[in-house]
Amino acid sequence: MRMRITRKQCLFVVTVLSLSLICIHLLTKSGKVVDVWNREALEDLLDNTLLQPAQKFAHIPVKWKDDILQLLPKNNCKCEVEPTMDIPFRQELFGKPYAVNFASDVDPSVLEETYRRREQEYKKFKMRTYHPTDRVIIAKANSPLExxxxxxxxxxxxxxxxxxxxxxxxxxxxxxxxLSCSMGTFDVAAEVEGVTVKGAGEKHITLSSPLMDNLNRQLQFVSYTNTVFHPNTADTVHFQTDDHVAIFNIKIHHPVVPKMYNPGSSDSKYNISALVTIATKTFIRYDKLQNLIDSIRKFYPTVTIIIADDNKTPQKVDGPFIEQYFMPFGKGWFAGRNLAVSQVTTKYVLWVDDDFIFCSQTKIEKLVDVLEKTPLDLVGGAVREITGFKTTFRQKINIIPGGKDGDCLMTRLGYHHIIQGFPNCVVADGVVNFFLARTEKVLQAGFDPRLSRIAHLEFFIDGLGKLYVGSCDDVIVDHASKIHLPWSKSETDKAYETFRYPDSSESTDVRHNLFYFKNRFGYVCCLA
Structure with a gap:
């Protein structure tokens, strides 16, 4: 018995599907527009006036202590080699002292421009990495203590x-x-007449005076010296008078060393070849990889392309500005991502699948513009299928604290808000497998090499709290057709599917075991 689909039935199915897509879009859409920059102006972020003694008691004279003043930071530095004792084998035992002025190694003809670009990048770095808790906040004397x-x-x-x-x-x-602490000592950088100081150079210091103004003047010069080394911790200080105790922390840490990339010079707004490297992972599908490369070269002839290749019988991919790195056979998807990104030497890396095809709407410049003008770390685009449907795969990820069974991982389609100044861009937690990112932030999040076949959202889950993610639906890359009739599949397609889509239960077990142990998830809830 043959069932015929009438025209009305076909129209009904199309209408239901269209309404369903509209509902999903409306349910996951947020109309809120947010300025993603930190609210404070840059000048405020770098202001250090709170770290200097207030002028209120400036009329009270002080006697400076040179031994403490020499220990305080001076906001400038210069390396000079001091003379050392000329003892036998000193150089062999301890090495030869030396000092290097890095600016002297820069070509003088470009030094001024290089310095300008470096400071411009540093300003962006400071604004991007600033956190509101870095600001000094003084609690005024609600109790007697300030x-x-x-x-x-x-x-x-x-x-x-x-x-x-x-x-x-x-x-x-x-x-x-x-004042008392556990990982350092207190002292005073200057002495104020009429103030008695006991315990200087120790973990507990006491200051007393019959004159409160003089005592307050002395408190302006109390110093703290860290004596127990730790690269990143905090010392808890107890500040006390009579029955009143205040507790605050002094963070002990090395500064965040900036890792910046020279953006290069260009007559246009952005020098894409100097700013961006395109990275991909390939396996078996050399025909599709070549189509990807050909499409890239139509629009970006000099952008470097990095290929991670774990084929059993590798083929050399030739061409200018192409770097191909071979891996052990079948090493896997995320391992290849790690390898490819590890070789990137530009500020940004654009990740693409090997079966993508660049088109006139694949505007890398737009994604660069978003990252240059916001503190975002990663911004995704849209992938368009041969049917014309495009996806951004915007995800909201949430970790709900759990009990002894573990935390709950919750994911759902959607985004948080629109980015001010970029009406086609939003903030989300996860995006599609086509994104531009700051190279050092991708390296920081990393790709778990144990996920060898099927993985994507796991990268964003591991990057939660590390990556500030956005998505723009007006930057589009095409996806090679996945629609193949069984008799039209090539041997390459069949071989690829065998590895790409292994036994689903085995692949799921690997992912779930990682979620359970590595991430301590007890449950996962995926909501539409």
């Missing part, structure tokens, strides 16, 4: 003045405060 709530930090084994210490107490014969 002290910094946050934003006080010191380099390991270095010295700082503690900002914002003060006492606003009622009339007394003697005013007395004390």
């Amino acid at each position: 002290y910094p709530v946050q934003g006080v930090d010191v380099r390991p084994l270095k010295t700082i003045l503690i900002p914002g210490l003060g006492l606003q107490d009622s009339l007394k014969k003697v005013y007395k405060v004390s």
